[in-house]
Amino acid sequence: MTNTRRNFLKAGWRYCTGLLAVAAGWTTWELLRPLRASGASGKFKVGNPSEFADGTATYNSAGRLWIANTGGHLFALSQKCPHLGCRVPFCESSGQFECPCHGSVFDIAGEHVTGPSPRGMDQYALSIENGELFVDLDAKTDGPPPGTRNFYTPAKGPSCKGQG
Amino acid sequence: MTQTDPAPSPAEATVDVLEPERTISATTRFGRIKQGEAWRSVFRHPQLDTPRGRALQSFSNVFLHVYPVKVPARVLRLRYSWRLGYIATVLFTILIVTGVYLMFFYTPSVNSAYGDMQQLRTGVGFGQLVRNVHRWSAHLMVLVVVLHLVRVFYAGAYKRPRQFNWVLGMMLLVITLGFSFTGYLLPWDQLSYWAVTVGTNLVNYIPLLGGTVRDVLIGGEQIGQATLLRFYALHVAVLPLSLAMVLMIHIWRVRKDGFAVTRGGTGAFAEEATELASENLVLDPVVAADGARVRLLGVVDRESVTAEERLTDDTVFTYPHMLVRHVVVGLGTIAVVLALGIAFAAPLRGIANPNETPEPAKAPWYFVGLQEMLSHFDPLVAGILLPAGVLITLILLPYVDRNPATESRYRKVAIVIFSIILTAAIVLTVIGALFRGPGWEFIPPWRHSYLEL
Numbered sequence: 001m002t003n004t005r006r007n008f009l010k011a012g013w014r015y016c017t018g019l020l021a022v023a024a025g026w027t028t029w030e031l032l033r034p035l036r037a038s039g040a041s042g043k044f045k046v047g048n049p050s051e052f053a054d055g056t057a058t059y060n061s062a063g064r065l066w067i068a069n070t071g072g073h074l075f076a077l078s079q080k081c082p083h084l085g086c087r088v089p090f091c092e093s094s095g096q097f098e099c100p101c102h103g104s105v106f107d108i109a110g111e112h113v114t115g116p117s118p119r120g121m122d123q124y125a126l127s128i129e130n131g132e133l134f135v136d137l138d139a140k141t142d143g144p145p146p147g148t149r150n151f152y153t154p155a156k157g158p159s160c161k162g163q164g
Numbered sequence: 165m166t167q168t169d170p171a172p173s174p175a176e177a178t179v180d181v182l183e184p185e186r187t188i189s190a191t192t193r194f195g196r197i198k199q200g201e202a203w204r205s206v207f208r209h210p211q212l213d214t215p216r217g218r219a220l221q222s223f224s225n226v227f228l229h230v231y232p233v234k235v236p237a238r239v240l241r242l243r244y245s246w247r248l249g250y251i252a253t254v255l256f257t258i259l260i261v262t263g264v265y266l267m268f269f270y271t272p273s274v275n276s277a278y279g280d281m282q283q284l285r286t287g288v289g290f291g292q293l294v295r296n297v298h299r300w301s302a303h304l305m306v307l308v309v310v311l312h313l314v315r316v317f318y319a320g321a322y323k324r325p326r327q328f329n330w331v332l333g334m335m336l337l338v339i340t341l342g343f344s345f346t347g348y349l350l351p352w353d354q355l356s357y358w359a360v361t362v363g364t365n366l367v368n369y370i371p372l373l374g375g376t377v378r379d380v381l382i383g384g385e386q387i388g389q390a391t392l393l394r395f396y397a398l399h400v401a402v403l404p405l406s407l408a409m410v411l412m413i414h415i416w417r418v419r420k421d422g423f424a425v426t427r428g429g430t431g432a433f434a435e436e437a438t439e440l441a442s443e444n445l446v447l448d449p450v451v452a453a454d455g456a457r458v459r460l461l462g463v464v465d466r467e468s469v470t471a472e473e474r475l476t477d478d479t480v481f482t483y484p485h486m487l488v489r490h491v492v493v494g495l496g497t498i499a500v501v502l503a504l505g506i507a508f509a510a511p512l513r514g515i516a517n518p519n520e521t522p523e524p525a526k527a528p529w530y531f532v533g534l535q536e537m538l539s540h541f542d543p544l545v546a547g548i549l550l551p552a553g554v555l556i557t558l559i560l561l562p563y564v565d566r567n568p569a570t571e572s573r574y575r576k577v578a579i580v581i582f583s584i585i586l587t588a589a590i591v592l593t594v595i596g597a598l599f600r601g602p603g604w605e606f607i608p609p610w611r612h613s614y615l616e617l
Contacts, residue, residue, distance in 0.1 A: 032394075033376070034384045061519060079519075083543065084535075085365035086358065087521040100523040101362060102539045103604040116539050161603030 057090040076124040083117040091160035109151035234479035248312035262298040272396035277352035296505035320570030321424035327562035346399040357516035358525035523602035536596030
């Protein structure tokens with residue numbers, strides 16, 4: 001191809017159009033990308049550790065999470081099922097978390113027991129300061145992989161599935 | 165004075181310049197109006213019931229111009245296409261009209277959206293009916309677009325020269341699903357909130373980018389005000405414009421690519437004409453025998469002359485033959501959605517509550533097959549790889565399937581593969597929609613129905 005003015009202009013407008021398209025795409029992406037996480041964040045107090053008895057799971061609506069106690073070990077578990085984001089309720093009769101969407105079941109420590117969830121329930125960091133229990137919503141870790149049985153306790157009674 | 169027959173005055177009868185052998189009666193008031201300057205400035209020709217008059221009407225009317233002046237007679241048969249593409253277009257128009265009505269009474273805010281829906285139900289004249297018609301039209305549009313795709317596949321109508329129109333059709337399917345999905349959230353009730361939660365969480369499984377893409381889609385980590393506003397903007401502006409644009413090209417390509425020959429393969433004018441055009445039409449400048457530089461626009465050989473005559477013999481005027489059929493089907497479609505709107509109310513559950521997942525939480529019916537698959541397989545496979553693979557394969561189908569035959573007996577492999585995928589999709593959707601209850605337990609619909617629409 002010879003270096004004519006026409007070829008130069010032809011290449012010029014093609015590159016300019018390409019640049020414009022990239023700039024438009026990047027601007028749109030940056031415009032739509034959330035700059036900070038929505039919802040609650042930061043560290044907050046959830047109560048005194050003695051308020052959470054062994055074998056119970058207490059819902060905390062401010063953080064949208066469960067505080068579970070099994071054998072003296074406390075966990076702050078995200079209410080969102082790692083499978084598809086449904087809220088996972090705690091079934092009192094079985095003593096396990098049972099997802100209503102696709103039937104994933106987690107033990108009281110959030111470990112995956114059965115169902116299609118790819119892992120256990122996600123967890124937040126817990127700390128005790130001046131005798132009070134704090135949850136850090138910015139320190140979230142993925143739940144344990146399937147098969148983890150560090151705190152596993154079998155269902156203590158009938159499942160809540162199908163009870164609507 | 166002797167009485168004689170009065171000669172027709174210019175005010176009573178006019179000879180049309182385009183059709184000199186015809187006269188326009190001006191004895192009625194309407195006839196006189198039609199001769200007036202104002203009328204003729206809008207309608208540039210008389211409505212003559214002659215072949216030339218019909219052709220002129222099509223040429224000079226923007227709406228009739230969507231159609232070709234003449235269509236092959238076989239296209240008139242209902243079995244040719246079942247009018248599915250046309251019905252989808254009618255449903256889209258109904259959705260635009262009813263959607264604009266609804267916009268007068270809806271604010272995309274988590275604080276007021278649900279209240280607006282209740283107000284629409286109880287405090288707005290015909291508000292519930294308009295919402296019902298909008299809802300059922302949306303569901304029907306998804307169904308009809310899918311049926312259109314299935315018909316086009318089995319007819320082999322995606323093959324050369326209509327490959328790109330098939331791709332456009334796939335784009336329209338994706339936009340239609342996006343339309344329905346974004347609209348699903350707007351009532352801001354439990355049904356919409358959790359269906360969209362399940363639907364958008366599928367995106368999480370896209371490797372590497374999943375979480376970011378989902379955040380961009382819903383405007384944060386959780387579904388909330390940003391999500392509602394984004395879905396609203398997509399639903400009322402981005403997607404309608406996209407769909408209108410692609411639909412325009414899609415319809416234009418139907419005309420330009422020619423009508424598919426779906427039975428027998430004889431009289432395949434469209435294919436022949438296109439092949440002749442691609443083989444014989446020379447657009448490059450050539451040098452004539454005498455050395456003069458000329459531009460050759462086309463080469464006409466005997467075959468193309470034969471094809472031209474077959475076109476003439478095989479065609480009928482779009483107006484009125486096709487138009488009447490379209491009007492009937494359009495009115496029938498309106499009647500069906502109105503009947504559905506009167507008979508069945510669009511659901512409205514309790515206000516969206518992020519702290520309470522209803523049992524069961526199902527995705528919209530057109531995604532419930534995916535949800536069913538997700539309960540059996542790894543989410544990456546069931547939620548991303550399989551559906552994306554099927555979608556990409558379908559888009560590329562006309563370029564992958566090089567078999568030129570359109571008759572089913574010559575394309576058994578393609579038909580068997582497609583039929584298996586289609587059957588699997590139907591079975592999964594039926595199981596997910598009708599046979600799943602709380603905890604995704606298998607519950608037959610005769611025991612309790614958990615169907616959500």
